[in-house]
Amino acid sequence: MLKIGLTPCFLYPDPTRKVFSKKSLAYIEKDMATYVGSYDCMPILIPDLKGEHLQKFLDQLDGFIFQGGSDISPTSYGEKPIENERWPGDPYRDKFELKILKYAFERNKPILGICRGMQLINIFFKGTLYQDLAIETKTPLKHRSQEEYDKVNHSISLSEEGVLSKLYNGSKEVRVNSVHHQGVKKLGSDLNIEAVCPIDNLVEAISYKKFNENFILGVQWHPEFSKTLKGEVIDPSPLLENFLKRAQERKEK
Numbered sequence: 001m002l003k004i005g006l007t008p009c010f011l012y013p014d015p016t017r018k019v020f021s022k023k024s025l026a027y028i029e030k031d032m033a034t035y036v037g038s039y040d041c042m043p044i045l046i047p048d049l050k051g052e053h054l055q056k057f058l059d060q061l062d063g064f065i066f067q068g069g070s071d072i073s074p075t076s077y078g079e080k081p082i083e084n085e086r087w088p089g090d091p092y093r094d095k096f097e098l099k100i101l102k103y104a105f106e107r108n109k110p111i112l113g114i115c116r117g118m119q120l121i122n123i124f125f126k127g128t129l130y131q132d133l134a135i136e137t138k139t140p141l142k143h144r145s146q147e148e149y150d151k152v153n154h155s156i157s158l159s160e161e162g163v164l165s166k167l168y169n170g171s172k173e174v175r176v177n178s179v180h181h182q183g184v185k186k187l188g189s190d191l192n193i194e195a196v197c198p199i200d201n202l203v204e205a206i207s208y209k210k211f212n213e214n215f216i217l218g219v220q221w222h223p224e225f226s227k228t229l230k231g232e233v234i235d236p237s238p239l240l241e242n243f244l245k246r247a248q249e250r251k252e253k
Contacts, residue, residue, distance in 0.1 A: 002041035002247050005061040006032065007097050007117075008048065009069040010090065024048075032067050032114075035224035035236065041244055046100065058103050063110040063215075063247035066097060066117030068222060071182055074131055077123040082131050087182070098124060110215035110246045112239075115180055118206060118218025125188025133183055139200040144181045150225040152178045153233055156195045156204040163207045163217060164194045167238040174234045176204070176221035183220065195219075215246040 008026035015021055028045050036043040043065075049057055073089030074081050076098070081088060101124050104111050113121040119129055130136045133143055145152050155175050158165040168174060184203035187193065194205035194217070208216035223236030 002062045002244060002251065003060060004036055004041050004043050004244070004247065005046045005058065005064045005100075006036065006043055007046055007064070007066045007100055008093075009067065010048075010093050012092075029067060029069070029224070031222075031224040031227075032065075036065065036240065039240060039244055041247075048096065054099075055103070058100065061109070062251050063112070063243060064100060064104045065243075066101065066111070066113045066120055068115035068117065068179070069093075070116070071131075072116060072119050072123065072129060074129070077128045079128060079131075083135065087131050094120070094123075105214065105216070108214050108250065110243055110250065111217070112243045113216075113218035114224070115220060115222055118220050119182060119184065121216060121218040122184050122188045122191065122206060125191050127184060127188030127191070128186040130183050130185045132181055133202065134181065136185075137183075137200060137202070139202065141197065141199045141202075143178045143183070143202070150177055150179055150222065150228045153229055154178055154197060154199065157198045158195050158205075159193060162192065162194045163211055164205055164219075167242055168234060173198070176219075176233050177225050177229060178220075179222055179225065180220060215243065215250075217243070 006028050011025040013022050026048050033043055071087050071089040073091040073094055075091055076094040097120055133139050142152060153175055155173050157173050158171055190209045191206045192209055193203055194207050197204055204220045206218045208214050223239050226233050226236040
């Protein structure tokens with residue numbers, strides 16, 4: 001059975017929290033665990049280990065999924081926070097995940113980035129982000145709503161001959177959910193744009209230019225949330241199935 005590592009979300013000590021108030025927590029969002037665990041693989045939370053202990057743990061994994069969650073800190077891609085540091089992000093998580101991403105990239109292990117995970121891939125390849133889409137792009141489109149959350153959705157245009165277009169039978173336009181207020185500003189080097197939003201041209205998916213050698217794919221939406229809008233957004237299955245297929249192929253080499 002494939003062992004798929006999921007990078008953790010973190011909660012830090014908080015005196016207002018009733019449980020583990022003085023401790024840091026690492027966790028997988030439940031829908032993500034269900035999404036990955038519904039296939040013939042074992043989703044495994046990557047613990048916050050150090051040095052050789054982390055290395056030995058990562059050595060046992062066949063592929064890596066970088067899940068959504070907190071914002072990426074602008075300091076992680078060399079920019080200053082806007083709006084009086086309204087969105088400071090999570091530099092600790094950034095550093096931890098970038099270390100794992102570097103490990104996976106250098107060993108040619110498949111990488112799938114979801115929402116924050118796609119943004120992380122972009123900054124790994126020296127790209128930058130919009131810290132807040134509404135302020136910095138003046139987009140007329142709502143990409144995130146705290147109240148509606150995983151019910152917000154819009155169409156995206158898929159790049160011809162791209163990885164996603166092939167996965168979705170040559171489709172030119174599909175519909176996805178949208179749960180983000182940050183996004184790709186400058187595309188990282190060695191990356192292709194796989195999809196954009198036709199309304200504001202915001203990047204919605206990316207892939208590594210040498211995709212046939214290194215499976216690195218990032219999507220701005222949350223495939224694991226698709227059940228909320230079942231029938232209205234694209235089937236999340238091809239995305240994960242293709243990732244797992246590549247992980248299996250690599251494992252058998």
